[in-house]
Amino acid sequence: MNYFQLFDLPAQFELDLTELGSRYLALQKRFHPDNFAAGSERDRLLSVQQTANINDAYHSLKQPLLRAEHLLALRGLKISNEQRSFTDPVFLMQQMELREQLAEVSAQVDTEQAIADIEQQLLKQRKLLLNALHHALAAGTAEQDQVAAELVRKLKFFYKLQQELELIEQQLQD
Amino acid sequence: MAYSNKVIDHYENPRNVGSFAKDDPSVATGMVGAPACGDVMKLQIKVNEQGIIEDAKFKTYGCGSAIASSSLVTEWVKGKTLDEAQQIKNTDIAHELALPPVKIHCSILAEDAIKAAIADYKQKRGS
Numbered sequence: 001m002n003y004f005q006l007f008d009l010p011a012q013f014e015l016d017l018t019e020l021g022s023r024y025l026a027l028q029k030r031f032h033p034d035n036f037a038a039g040s041e042r043d044r045l046l047s048v049q050q051t052a053n054i055n056d057a058y059h060s061l062k063q064p065l066l067r068a069e070h071l072l073a074l075r076g077l078k079i080s081n082e083q084r085s086f087t088d089p090v091f092l093m094q095q096m097e098l099r100e101q102l103a104e105v106s107a108q109v110d111t112e113q114a115i116a117d118i119e120q121q122l123l124k125q126r127k128l129l130l131n132a133l134h135h136a137l138a139a140g141t142a143e144q145d146q147v148a149a150e151l152v153r154k155l156k157f158f159y160k161l162q163q164e165l166e167l168i169e170q171q172l173q174d
Numbered sequence: 175m176a177y178s179n180k181v182i183d184h185y186e187n188p189r190n191v192g193s194f195a196k197d198d199p200s201v202a203t204g205m206v207g208a209p210a211c212g213d214v215m216k217l218q219i220k221v222n223e224q225g226i227i228e229d230a231k232f233k234t235y236g237c238g239s240a241i242a243s244s245s246l247v248t249e250w251v252k253g254k255t256l257d258e259a260q261q262i263k264n265t266d267i268a269h270e271l272a273l274p275p276v277k278i279h280c281s282i283l284a285e286d287a288i289k290a291a292i293a294d295y296k297q298k299r300g301s
Contacts, residue, residue: 083279085206085286092205095214099235153209160212 003057013137024058079149129155178272184242192231194218204290213240217287227251239277243284
């Protein structure tokens, strides 16, 4: 299913989230199962199915990584469930160092500062990667799509690091 | 999800955690990661003149199954030749640790890590 089509939006990475939100609400209203309570069994089932599709589509387009994955899948490059290991040694070494830094946060004198420092680094890296992803996806060539796929993989590691950071922050507060 | 006893054992008492000196010419490193879960695995082997893996160390940031898979592999490769270590299959790891289907990718990661380390060693030796 083409999620962009469902919302009548152009199939591109740039997206107006406010516009997506209002189209989502309008569609939800239109296909709400309550509207079909008096309809046939088939219509009721269809509205439930359609509502589920609209929800899936909205959540996929809202998040940049899922949106990029969906866009790549529409272009014939499916990466969402791949099990292939990632092997870029320079990138992985950087990940390892960031993980080590995270593991040492609680041992720092000023844990708040240590967390803020890492957060800054993560934010900066995510911005760089997202920026590059914008460019790669806008190109629309098979070669640049491969570049985009690699950028999505890298971003996934950074989103995971962000989660880990938030977990540590929470543990320190408790 | 319930972990098997073997996974818990390796997770609670991981074997061979750590690193070797990077500049040691007999040491090779394999780095792999899984984008889906953000796991990162580093596996190092120390190879003697006879081409036998004398020692191995690992460092893994990831779930219990990923840690257990890499811990197990460091035990398995010790005393093996590079060719023998190359034969280690993820299915053997998954079987030994009784990994559930959703954790099979952890054993794939460990297999890829040892293969990457062997490739790094061969590249270092120029063979």
